[in-house]
Amino acid sequence: MKINKLILGFAYAISSLAFAQSEKKEVLFTIDDKPYYTDEFSRVYNKNIDLVKDESQKDLSQYMDLFVGYKLKINKANKLGLQNNTKYINELKSYRAQLSKNYTSDTKVTKALIEEGYNRSLKEIRASHILILVDENAMPGDTLKAYNQTIDIRKKAVAGENFEDLAVKFSQDPSSKENKGDLGYFSAFRMVYPFESAAYKTNKGEISMPVRTKFGYHLVKVIDSRDNRGEVTVSHIMILKSPKTETDITVNEKAKATIQDIYTKLKQGENFESLANQFSEDKNSAPKGGLLPRFASGQLSSEEFENAAFGLTKTNEYSEPFESQFGWHIVKLVDKHPIKKLDEMERELDEKIRKDDRSRLITNSLTSKLQKKYAIVRDDKLYTQIKASVTDKFYTSEWKLPTNLKDYSGNLFKVEEKTINGAEFLSNLETQQKANLKIKPIGKLVDYVYQNFVDAQMTNYYNDNLEKEFPDFANVIEEYRDGLLLFDLMEKEIWDKAKQDTTGLKNYYNDNKLKYQWKNRVEVLVASSTREDIVKEAKKLLKKDQTADFIKTNLNTKDVVNVMTKQETYEESAENLPKKVVFKKGVSEVYKDGEFYFVNRVSKIIPATNKTLDETRGRVINDYQQYLEDNWVSDLKKEFKVNVNQEVFEKLKASMKK
Template sequence: MLSKNRQFDEKGEKLTEKEFEENFQLFIDYKLKVQEAEALEMDQSEEFDREFSAFKEDLKRPYTLETSLQQGEVRKAYGRMHEMLHAQHILLRFPPNSSKEDSLAVLRMALSLKEKIENGEAFGPLALEYSQDPSVTANEGDLGYFTALQMVPAFEEAAYQLKIGEVSSPVLSEYGYHIIQLLDKKTNPGQVKASHILVRLDPSDPASIDRARRKISDIYAALQKDKGSWNEVCKTYSEDTSTKDQGGQLPWFGVGDFVDEFENAAFALEVEGQISAPVQTSYGFHILKLDGKKPLPSFEEMEKSLQSKVLRANRSHIIQSQVTAIQKSRYSYSENTPIMNEVKKISRTEALKSAAFYQKLKDRHLLDSSLFSIMDSAYKVRQFVDFVKEDMVVVRESKSNDAWVDKYIEISLENTEEADLLANNEDYRLTIQEYRDGILLFNLMNENVWQKALLDTAGTMDYYRSNAAKYQWGDRVEALIVTVIDPSLSNPIMKFLQNKSYSPSLKDKLEDYLLDESPMSYKIETGVFEKDSIPALRNISISPKLQKTQAGQKAYILVLGKEIPAGPKVFEETRGKVIQDYQEYLNRSLLEKLKESYLIRVNEDEKERIKHIVVAEK
């Protein structure tokens, strides 16, 4: 705990012997309170369990296999982002409600197309004839340039393994089988910031295209004559209503964020302020102006956005599958296949939370059978039934109830990993212990000290009466205190206050008088003040009632009222201080009680060993 905020191998970071002893005593007090909280079974309450479980989930995350694999995927994605791929593909989808035979037929077709391409047949015509990608009619299977996290995981994985010109084996994704050919690789140019002027067109109307072409040509000619008129021209003629009033400005973008024709034109511009010739896309005709270029951001800058993309549903599912596979291997997972198949078979005919499901398992004597084992511990069917009934997790809808079994296996493996971390990862174990003890300490203190002092009115009043000597006013005086910041105001203020007696309303009258003056040139306070606590009042006599004084570097003008002799403070005048002192009293009383209740033994040799490490030599 001492090492959290200090590096004791550096001389300047070491403690004095007094600091060490103070910290050692605080550590004992801390452990005593945790021990007492455990003795009171505060760690057994539902409230504690709920709070600790929430903390534990966050604390566990950095240590888990899942986080390690996620971080690996994030770094892999960033590494791939330095490279752009240009590929074309043919997509063969599965027919609705396809059978195993249907899937094999699609695979055979994919293999046949791969062979045709490798034998020299042109990719484009084959894509037009066979590909079921909706965009094939427009691009003949050509996907243009893309980088990491812009394609589905299986497609990306396969594409990044290919050499230029190489054709992939059939790649299975959620869309079907892909045949991919890599056409080119190049360095990622980073990001570009551009503005554009858009003239829209109707692709199905030749006359619309011709009108748009003439209009964009006229706009381009006008810009060539006066490039400084960009904002005005954009506002007048651009048909992109979301950007025209901002000079057509777009956010920073990289390759793959917009249509190819637009991106190619933007990245081809080299000098800030340079304007492109008109470019046609599916949206219309554009003229682009370059506002800036920058390389791919650093990993630190991109980490959060990459993490968000990696955790999207399909990639998250892949990572979870990898986690489960590693956990099964690491923790000696073994499945009782006959029992597992029998349970799954029943679950497909009966609702898992129904009495019928339970009854069938009972009738077939399956409840006490082992479903699977982890680390030689058997997980029985009965435990699975209890897991479903608890309904503590979200399970995705599925055509069968197998998802519940898979989730039970997943949760069981996660619990085993957590137990493994607690047993074998000292850093994690100490972190968890510290948070657990911290919650217990807070709960004990809240119940016995903080809230008790706030709610125990009788106890607070008894403490106040027993310690009345601590809550005394010194000599006080009614006073208007003017701190004169601008010396030129001193005489006008003195003139205004001449022959005026102290009253609380005098402040408002003086402020009205000084209305035309800067409020930074003076400060006015009024009230009853302890003479010894206010520098301006400390060494003055009560007469005359109006006087100038100096304290330190500041000048003051005072109007004095009634003098009030020293005396006791009523409870309401010192309530906050009494409660604070009562809390400290309750804390001391609690520690005295605990030190009487528990035997404290100190290993002096170990204490000296630690002292030698953390205390500076004299």
């Protein structure tokens, strides 16, 4: 989302905010009698002042104009009812849920889990396992039986029986019959947390004690461990293939032939970076000799490319040509890097932890704190009545709610000012039948469900009231809410309008044609080789108006690529304009640049002229959008009544300048 582009400096930061909440706030201005206060203005200004590059926006009066314009747009969005849009509501809800994690987590527990996850991610473990199934909520007798069975199998393994044979014979993991329990290599966050912990805490060649997970009991045998392969820096040469493979077979065959020609030149000793600069069709990396930013496994959208890159072992080693979904590549190893540092992976690890079994440790820590924070007083008489209504049919999911729920509608307990009635708990009990709980007798099961229900109600209440407890949280949510509205408003009133208003766009283009000019352009065919004699031969053919394909056919052989060609139209002063190109028809002299010899043929001169609207449509649309936005605030000031309290503003300016 492009919110940071829209807010005119009102950037959003998800960090601890240190604002003076105790300052007395006054009404700074009103829009249609809705007040906006001094504390919000000073807070937003101070938070974003270092991010503002335009010095004029640091001036308080100038910033005030921007701030009023910003609030005018928010009022317009609300007037149009954009705050009722389902997409907006869902996105705001999602953002609040994400931000609330910073306030509903035990930072000490989270930090310890992050450090543990990082340390484990430094290694990859190869392990085998034997699984004895037992339900997570099984009866104690069934749990003990499964545990003892697992212990018996472990004794056999420790006594010398082959672990693989035992896995095939006893493991209740269906895949064990084929893989003999071997799970291959894995790192942190790939297995359920208790299993992962057992794997990382068991020495190579040893077998763990029984490990309980939601699936049952496991025996884990560690076969091997190795270092994580970290990150890699490579350069590459890419020749694009057509996305329409079915209709452009010739184009794709030509791309394959081109990469093979380049590979042949590499084997002949020609420089990788020079070839990448000349022929690679990755326009971002070609000027840098094909150099790409470093990356780790899973960061690229091409598995073939990653495998080729990580498969290289020696610096400056390059791969054979290979195909990805984008085209043909040759990859050269520049450097290998160890796994990222902890501080670089902290956010990524935090997100993984929250989706993992270990998140229960964080949840349990918060629950413990909330149990101390909120004094829960239960109506024991009503609770006893509820327990009496639950029968053993619960275990078979046949238990039904009492016919008259009004008899249970009294207040069961309170979390601060929020009251939870007995009927709500009964409804929760009914849904818990799906969990297949086995706790007996039924009274103990009700107690177990009740405690979880209370814990959940406390957590929900705490989360729902974060804005009251943490002013900084309320501020960030308010800013994000406004940002989403502003984005939707800009899309509706500016961006879409600029794209769809064909008449307005054309009129704007006609009024500003001088902004959209082609410089002089030239059509050039360039032939290059490491051999001067070959380029001299190419020059003779160019003088005879021979095509690029004719030159390559006559000067290259089946086994040796002597010459490469490139034909393009270049604009005067363009960065990629070949050297020695003059804006005059004809063939240049042979010249040398680095390790290569070149010759150019200029076939056409295109004089400077206006770009057509189609040739520069993207830029015209951007400029037209800015034009519309620049005039928009003036129109909003006519639509809404703005009243600035100048006396309060002058007092605020004097205070903020101290």
